[in-house]
Every structure is written in structure tokens, then in C-alpha cells.
Amino acid sequence: MFDTLQDRLSAAFRNLRGKTKLSDADIDATMREIRLALLEADVNLLVVKDFVAAVRLRCEGAELSQALNPAQQIVKYVNEELVSILGGDARTLRFAKNPPTVIMLAGLQGSGKTTLAGKLGRWLKGQGHSPLLVAADLQRPNAVNQLQIVGQRAGVHVFAPEPGNGVGDPVAVARASIAEAQRKLYDVVLIDTAGRLGVDAELMQQAADIRDAVNPDEILFVVDAMIGQDAVNTAKAFAEGVGFDGVVLTKLDGDARGGAALSIARVTGRPIMFASNGENLTDFDLFHPDRMASRILDMGDILTLIEQAEKTFDAEQSAKAAEKLFSGKGEFGLDDFLQQMQAVRRMGPLAKILGMMPGMAQAKDQIANIDEKEIDHLEAIIKSMTPAERANPKMLDGSRRSRIAKGSGTQVSDVNSLVNRFFEARKMMAQMGQGMAGMPGMPGRRPARNQAPAKPKKGKGVSGNPARRSGAAPALPAVPTSSPFGVPDEAELQRQLADFQLPPELQKMFNQQGQGPR
């Protein structure tokens, strides 16, 4: 499940260290892996073939740099190609010289057009425009009501002269809306059309009729990020049927890898303009090609992780816990452990969060087998302890442990393994804390290896830390030279994080289980 391209390639290149040039056989193996990785991300097959051919061209004859290992270098090529396709011709909305600007939304059923109309309306309003939403979806039961409610929530007016549910002519509604906008001085008209299939000639004709009636400045094709191989057929059908000027990717808050974005951008050559990533009207953003590229490649989406963490973590609390943890004096107790674990759990299922961490691939099978309920058991064990025991687990003797096991409905062996692992981890973290004392802002700093010793910004906590922890990661560029976290240099951060390996101690911890009975 967490097979990243990086891991696949690393496996393919295990015997390749020190080579300066890739042989044809190496390249063949690499291309096969890239092909599989892209197909699993739902990139269309034909697009994959084109794409792989382009990457192959770059790999052949390319001198391998000494700074990066071959896997990293090829991933870099792939990433660059992806970004260039996804981000080619990026632009935002064009507004008409003479208002109203007419924007028409088209797409399959259930791709999120009506919701998007609300989001776009709200966004436009925030930009100082006065948008009018037009209910031209007269097909689906109560789509008109839905748009009215969405409009109300977004604080945008809705033009809905027809009740819908199969009654009324969407072309007439669209035509009337322009006159309405001119009369009431709205400067943007957003037309929400009914969902339709690419193969439905009749409805495609209707969409074309709406287009001809209002002559839109922008036609946006709304597509679900979860769509699979069919993305290309659908996009082509819409491009031929109505034509579109830009693409909006919706439901990006799911965990679909969104290879469709690449397929559509490649096949139609139209830019992806917006990304919609949530059910609230504010969950709407411009499209970031570099993030999408990382997502398609599944390069442990650490930026998403960071964003989620920002939302869920209590800054003060975790700062305190971290201080204790790294002080190395054994102050970090089980209650802190519990707090941290709960904070992380609020971000989503554990398996998924760990999956987002780059470098966790070696343990992916075990992670996939984790039952969330087992974590409840761990919590139960900790909660069955007295506050004193939690703060100082060293006082847990046999009788206390058996009491805890009874109280939490577990076995003494479960309590033992929790406590032992906790001690191990604490020791390890304390060591790491000392290793990190070189970081600026930490007490007792050593001469910094860091090139930017000026101000410790948030970003460094993340990007710098894993790199140091990894220790063995080959020839990393001096770590956090990238920009402060406020405007993170995402590409840079991603690249470093892609190289991140699990600290050796933690790897060992998992390997112990690897040898366990399966």
C-alpha cells in the first residue's frame, strides 16, 4: 500500500552504487517501475507510455551525479517532468472586459459542481467581485434547492427561475441569467449545469447549446480526483462536446493519488486551475503542481502531514512534552506519551499517518495490519495507572503491573511490553535529543553544521531534524537552507524528505518484529 516510487527504485538499484552511467538493462527496469507506479496512481495508460518515453530519453546518456544516488536522480527527473506537465500554462481566471464575466461549470455526475459553484462564488466575492450563481441543473432532483442553500451559505445570490426536477429548459435559464446579471449589475455569472456522461450525446448537445447561448469566458471542467483510467475518455468527450478552458480537481482531501490530473493536463493541454479539498465553502485553493506531483508519486506527503499537524496539535503542550523528552533526564512520562499519541491520532488513522511518513516502506506490511482498536488497549493500560505511575513508570513493580493489567482488561505481558518499549523509545529519543543539541535554539549548542544559523524557524524543526536523525542519508545538501516555514520552498523540502529514512533505532525496533513468527 505504501510502495513509493522511491522505494521501488531503491530496490531496483540496490546493486548499482558507484556506477556513473546506467546500462540499458537498468533503464528498462527503472521504466517498468515508473510505469507501475504511475498506473497505480490512476494515470492513464497512454499518458504513462508517453511519459515514460520522455523520462527514458532524459535518463539515457545522462551522467549520474555523484551527489545523488541513481534512484534519487531518476525520481528527480520524474518529478520535474510531472511538474512541468501539471504546471504548464498555469493561469487564473480571465475576466471579460465588459462584465459580466460568464463562467460555466461542466462535468460528470457527482464530481462536485454544485458545491464548487458555492466555493467559487465565495472566493470571487472575497476578491471583490459580485457573482451570481445560476441554477441550470434542472435534471437531478432538488439540485436547484441545493444551489440555493449553498448560495445562501456563501452569501452569494442565486438565479433560479425554474424549479428543476426535470421541469424547465436550462438553455433558457442560462440565457435569462445574462440579462438578469446585466440588469442587476453582477459582474460574474457562474452557471451550474447538470452532470452528464461523456457518452450521452443528447446531454452533451444541451451543454453545447448552453455554451452557445451565453458565450462563456471560461468553461471549467470539474473532475473528481478519484477518477481512474476513464478520466481521459471523459475529458476528451467534454473537450469535443463543449470544450473547456480550465480544469478543477475536487475531493483532494481524500487519499486518492490523483493521477487523473496528469492524464487530463497531458491529453487536453488545459491548465488545472483550482483544487477543492473539503466540504466547507472555504476549502478551496489554487492548484499547486509540485504538491500534486509529489502526491502522484506518493513521496510520503509530508506537507499534508504538517498541515494536519498544525491544525490538531496544541503548541504549548507538545512543546512541553518535547522539552521533557529531549532533556534526557527521564522526565518524559507515560502521560506525555499518551498525550502525544492522542494528538497524532486526531489527525487520522495511525496506519495512514505512518504511511505518509517517508521511509516507512520497510515496515508497511506490519503497519497495514495494525488494528486501531489495539491502540485503545494501549490507552486503557496507561489510563489504568495512577498519576504517579504515569509520571514515573520506573516504579511499576510486579504487583502494580498485575493490578494495571486487571484494571485495563489486558495481560501482564501486554503491560510489560508497553513499559519496556516505552523505556527503549525514551532512551533513544534522549540520545537523539543530544544529537540534535547542535541545532540552533537548543541549549548547549555545538558549532552548527547548519548553513543558516540565523533564526530557528519552524520549518527547520521538520526538515532539519529527520535529516539529522537519518545520519546515514547520503550526501544531503546542507540541510535547511530553504526558506522559513511561512513560505516554505516546497520542492526543496520534499526532496530532502524524500531521502529521509527511518532512524536506525526505530528500524531496528520494527525489524525485531520482522523476525517474529508470522
Place this chain on the structure above:
Amino acid sequence: MIAVDYFFWIGIVGGIVACIVAASIIVTVSNRRALRSGRTPDELEADVADAVLEGELQPLTATVTQVPATETVDVTALDVPEAPASRMQRLRRRLAASTNPLARGLLGILAADRLDEATWEAFEDTLVSSDLGIGPTTELVTALRKEMSIEGVADPGKARAVLRSELIRLVDPTLDRTLKITGADGGPGVVMVVGVNGTGKTTTIGKLARVLVADGNAVVLGAADTFRAAAADQLQTWGDRVGVPTVRGKEGGDPASVAFVAVEKGLDDQADVVIIDTAGRLHTKVGLMDELGKIKRVIEKLAPVTEVLLVIDATTGQNGLTQARVFSEVVDVTGIVLSKLDGSAKGGIVVQVQRELKVPVKLVGLGEGPDDLAPFDAEAFVDALLQD
């Protein structure tokens, strides 16, 4: 403040490490348990799968002779849903008639004079483009190649027969695909419909209600989608068309309470089936998935949920598998509805879903028309795919 920021991030890393540790503990403990009970993890999974498949069954298309007792609505004013038999025929025709590059591709390739590497690759590509996924594709191609080389097939008719049997094996006709719509002790069957946003849950329920009414069942709809604007209205519109009562709560209210009231009404009215619509939710939203679990638990205070249908859009790619996996964990999905199959997408992802989770596809949605819902029949499905 700067120092706080710094520690804040370290704190997060600490939290993650905490989780890694927790994970490792769990892995050890569960390995040990499995060993203690002398069973391998595979066996455990198999047990779970068996458990899922047990239950009381009643075929969807079976003619129910019993006349609904409490039908007080004026039937003449309502739409009369199409009878199941003619519906099946029409839909089979439609499925076959829909532009079908898959079938043409597959048979065209197999009809070629010589089967060389390029041909097989083209064949594999065609399968991949139907979202079948890498695993099943490779498996099918390997099986087919083996079969063909053993038999030394050159004749297209024979090739077609082999292909048909392999495809049927892939969609597994042995799974039980009947809907469980009767509760224990004559209580109503409770059907819960779940899925991510925009897959067509409400529409599916509308169509399903018609099918059930056509079979002479008394149906109650529960609009537990209190989140999306006008979702309850949409369901009610469907309900009103066939004279089925819809229980709805206020917008933004607790969906579990709406579901509870709906089932309560079903019990009071002695309805045969209660269908609960839920709000679309992405499987990655933990809070929403918990809410879904709650809806099911609350319903089960009154009556057991006999069927949990997961609606998957035929256009969905490899993410469909993750969706199915997560929904299954939370509400124990018992059947899949493959919607929007009338488009150019073939919904190959369900093959993977079916194989991994052992949850059968029970219904397919074939359009926006009120009667465009059909039971899934593995052989008919494959035959329709392979029709010239």
C-alpha cells in the same frame, strides 16, 4: 515564541515516534497472540470473511406474493415502476449496446493470427484501462496465456470461450448477491447506504425503493444525510414519486437520530424494508467515519442492520479499494452498488474490491432514469461485455 515554535515541531515528531512505538508494540503483541492460538493471520482473515458472508437471504427479483397491508396511498397518482423481468432485459441490452471498447479490444486482439508479445501487451493495456488494477490484470493474462498455450488455440471461437471463463472466474459467480431485506422475526429489513461524496447514494436509494415497491414491499426511507444542502429534499422527491414515506430531520441535525426515527417508523408501520441514506463522506475523515459507525450502532438498538451497501462510482480508480477497505472496517459493508456504469468507465476496480474484501457487487446503476438499477449477475455481465 521562537523557541516554542521549534519545540512544537519537535513535539510533533515526538508524537509520531510515540505512534511508531505504539505500532510496534501492537505488531509484536498480535503476532504473539496469533502464535499462541496456533493460527496464521491468513486464517484469521478467512474467518472474518466467512462471518461476513453468513446471514439470511432473500432474492431481490423473487416475486413476492404477499400484498402490502398498509398501503393507503392512492396508487393511480403514482408512477408504476417497471416489473423486474422486463427491466433486466432492457438493462442487459443497454449494457451491451453501450460503446464498448473493452470487448472489441479483447476479442479483436485474440482474433489476431499470431499471438506475440506485442499482442499480449496490447491485451494487458486494454485490461488496465478498465481500472482492473495491475494485480488482477497480470493474473488474468498469465492464466490466459497458459490456457492458450496448453490448448494451442488458434481459433477465435475457442479463444473467446477461454476468455469468457477466465473473466467469469475473475468476477466470481459463486458469491451470494441477493439483498437481505427481511429482518429477524418479521421485523423490517434495514438497509444502510454509504459511500464517498457524489457516487450516487441518494439516486441509488430512489431506484432501489422503486424496485422494492414493485416487488410489493412497504418501504420507509430515512434521510440521514443532514449535511449536504437539499439532500433530504432530493430523497423525498424520489420517495413521493412511488408513494413511500420519507423520514427527515432538520438540516445539520444528528443523522443517527434521524436514522433511529426512521427505523422506529418502520417498526410502527410494520414496513418490510427501511432504507437509510447517509451523507457522503471521504473515508479519510476520521470524525465522519466515527459518525457513520454511530449511526449503525444507534439503529441496531431497534433492529439489526441487514444490509450495508457501499456505493462505488464506476469511474473510480485504484482509490476505490482503499474506500471499500475503510468503509468495511467501520460499518461492515455487505454489498457493493456499482453506479454510473452507463458511461465509458467499466468499473474494473470492483473486481479488486470483491477479491480483497470478499464483498460482492449486488447492484449496478445504469443511468439517471428511475428504473435504471439492476441486480448484478456475473455471467450476464461478462456476456454483455463480450457481445459483438
